[in-house]
Amino acid sequence: MIEREVEIINETGLHTRPGNQFVKLAKTFPCDIIVRRGETEFSAKSLLKLMKVGVSKGDHITIVCDGEKENEAIDALSNFLANLTE
Amino acid sequence: MKTYKGISASPGIVIGKVFVFKHQKLEISDYPIECGSEEKEFQRFIKGRDLAIEQLNCVYNKALSTLGEDEAEIFEGHIELISDEDIEDGVKDLIFSKKMCAEKAATQVMEENAKDMESLDNPYMQERAADLRDIGKRLTYCIAGVSLMSLADIEEPVIIIAEDLTPSDTAQIDKDKVLGFACEVGGSTSHVAIMARTLELPALVGCSSVLHELNNGDEIILDASMGKIITDIDEDTRSEYLNKIKAFFDNKKTLEALKDLPAETLDGHRVELCANIGTDRDVEGAIKHGAEGVGLYRTEFLFMDKPQMPCEDVQMEAYRNVAQAIDGRGIIIRTIDIGGDKSLEYLDFPKELNPFLGWRAIRMCLDTPDIIITQLRAILRASVYGKLRIMFPMIISVKEIRKLKSLVEEVKASLKSEGIPFDENIEVGIMIETPASAVIAPILAKEVDFFSIGTNDLTQYTLAVDRGNEKIAELYQPMHPAVLTLIKNVIDASHAEGKWTGMCGELAGNEIATLLLLGLGLDEFSMSASSISRVKKIIRSVSYSQAKELSEKALSMSTADEIVELLNNYILNLE
Structure with a gap:
């Protein structure tokens, strides 16, 4: 299991479009992927959960990957968040 | 004849038949379902959801072709949301434990999720609650087997009248079959309004009561430019409007055709037309209107209405956003211009008798260098x-210039020592808005890379006329010979040193002044984006030598009125 903290840098946070891209990317990996923000933990493979938490600009979230291809998954997801411009 | 008022969301005028867009009302049963039929009821939900997904797929494909990939992706997100396990589990639970019918269970689950989203701090996320309700409505209708009215079904060109249009409604709009629309709710920044501008369809929002007063097939005039709807049209009004419509489209066509053409005279003299912006959100409009760059980025908005001074990172991000959005074109960032008529809550400004002649802009910055150093680092x-x-x-x-330039060098040196990259050859220019700077322009030109003339303040200071005082409004004449003489002096001074001069005040976007400024040798005109095409049209219709001749003549005249008359007549003869 590995985890990594990432800061959300895009102006509008993970709303419908970037959120969907994030979830779509997460779903391409077989491992379990959890997002943690503060006390809350939820599956990175559910757009509804992601949007209900309201991940916003400046938030620090931790991505936790566990299982097959966990290294690839964490790199891909944190890269995606680091390059969001919307 | 009857007139209804609304807020213009997107300009344009059309005459056409009304199409009232109103969904059939859906009655949802409050009675519990029979024991033992839970699984059957749950399967009704599954079937309805699959149908809703199928419909959203159609919406997605339609949006892909009419609105482009970015907009379409939103509906891909909607499909993802409606398919979410949480929704399915929530509905299942309500059906099995509370014996709710599938429609009621689905409505309740979607509403609870929408409420959760509404309670978030982030306004972008709060707005997404409306999306969830939109999806929820489709889901419920699909379960009940009642079809939602769709704008995709419209067969002949109509003007849509609706209470509101959701994103999934507007995505179905076929531009060939919709002349325009009017909604009862919404403001000029609502989703419908933004969509109307993207689709370039005339639209009104905030038209209260039209939905009840108009019927399918009624012929109306939608004058979105003036913010009104006219019904029971009489013949005079009709012919008047047919002319207006023709003029509107002719003009639009001519201006649109110019968008990607250079601002070049008949004999090949080229100038640059740029946009004035206040925030990164203005860049899109600038590009859309064919701006070749940003001639004035007013950074004040970053500083105003904030509890404290924005830090270096926040500023850096704003400047970076603009730089990235404008895609390689030049951007002139004006450093903080506070004081005069603009103050900041978190900075102590003294009460002044004459604030426009007081502690403003770089005068304030040179006294409190931390502010300008932070801004320079961010830039x-x-x-x-x-x-x-x-x-x-x-x-x-x-x-002043030497002091400011030494601050720039200081900031560069410290960035270098920290190993932070920056553009070593960044150009430094000044705004010419005081008579003093205009008079000594030949000296200043040796110190800087460019000038940009701010005609609003230059006029006010040169003529000693307060531009906010209505009593002397007539005296405020940007084309006064005194102001024009200064402008000429500035342009000539910059050229003598191999530098260039732009203009970012109102005069740059004033069509009457275009040929005069062109003839004086102005290199760059920066204005509000929507004026660019009109100014370009004028520049492209003359030769540089004609413009020079005209400006020489104008400068030999003794009063502003004569000059304006000369220029006005010249332009009228061009058309």
Whole structure:
């Protein structure tokens, strides 16, 4: 299991479009992927959960990957968040 | 004849038949379902959801072809949301434990989720609650087997009248079959309004009561430019409007055709037309209107209405956003111009008798260098993302420029020692808005890379006329010979040193002044984006020598009125 903290840098946070891209990317990996923000933990493979938490600009979230291809998954997801411009 | 008022969301005028867009009302049963039929009821939900997904797929494909990939992706997100396990589990639970019918269970689950989203701090996320309700409505209708009215079903060109249009409604709009629309709710920044501008369809929002007063097939005039709907049209009004419509489209066509053409005279003299912006959100409009760059980025908005001074990172990000959005074109960033009529809550400004002649812009910055140093650091850090230029306002002397330039060098040196990259050759210019700077332009031109003339303040200071005082409004004449003489002096001075002069005041976007400024040799005109095409049209219709001749003539005249009359007549003869 590995985890990594990432800061959300895009102006509008993970709303419908970037959120969907994030979830779509997460779903391409077989491992379990959890997002943690503060006390809350939820599956990175559910757009509804992601949007209900309201991940916003400046938030620090931790991505936790566990299982097959966990290294690839964490790199891909944190890269995606680091390059969001919307 | 009857007139209804609304807020213009997107300009344009059309005459056409009304199509009232109103969904059939859906009755949802409150009675519990029979014991033992839970699984059957749950399967009704599954079937309804699959149908809703199928419909959203159609919406997605339609949006892909009419609105482009970015907009379409939103509906891909909607499909993802409606398919979410949480929704399915929630509905299942309500059906099995509370014996709710599938429609009621689905409505309740979607509403609970929408409420959760509404309670978030982030306004973008709060707005997404409306999306969830939109999806929820479709889901419920699909379960009940009642079809939602769709704008995709419209067969002949109509004007849509609706209470509101959701994103999934507007995505179905076929531009050939919709002449325009009017909604009862919404403001000029609502989703419908933004969509109307994207689709370039005339639209009104906030038209209260039209939905009840108009019927399918009624013929109306939708004058979105003036913000009204006219019904029971009489013949005079009709012919008047047919002419207006023709003029509107002719003009639009001519201007649109110019968008990607250079601002070049008949004999090949080229100038640059740029946009004035206040925030990164204005960049889109600038590009859309064919701006070749940003001639004035007013950074004040970053500082105003904030509890404290925005930090270096926040500023850097704003500048970077603009640099990235404008895609390689030049951007002139004016450093903070506070004081005069603009103050800040978190900075102590003294009460002044004469604030426009007081502690403003770089005068304030040179006294409290921390502010300008932070801004310069942010600009320089952002300069690796595009072609940024620095412009200092309110200059009256060489001494000020030298001080400011030494601050720029200081900031560069400290960035270098920290290993932070920046554009080493960033150009530094000044705004010419005081008579002093205009008079000593030949000296100032040796110190800077460019000038940009701010005609609003230059006029006010040169003529000693307060531009906010209505009593002397007539005296405020940007084409007064005194102001024009200064403008000429500035342009000539810059050219003598191999530098260039732009203009970012109102005069730059004033069509009457276009040929005069062109003839004086102005290199760059910066204005509000929507004026660019009109100014370009004028520039492209003359030769440079004609413009020079005209401006020489104008400058030999003794009064502003004569000059304006000369220019006005010249333009009228061009058309």
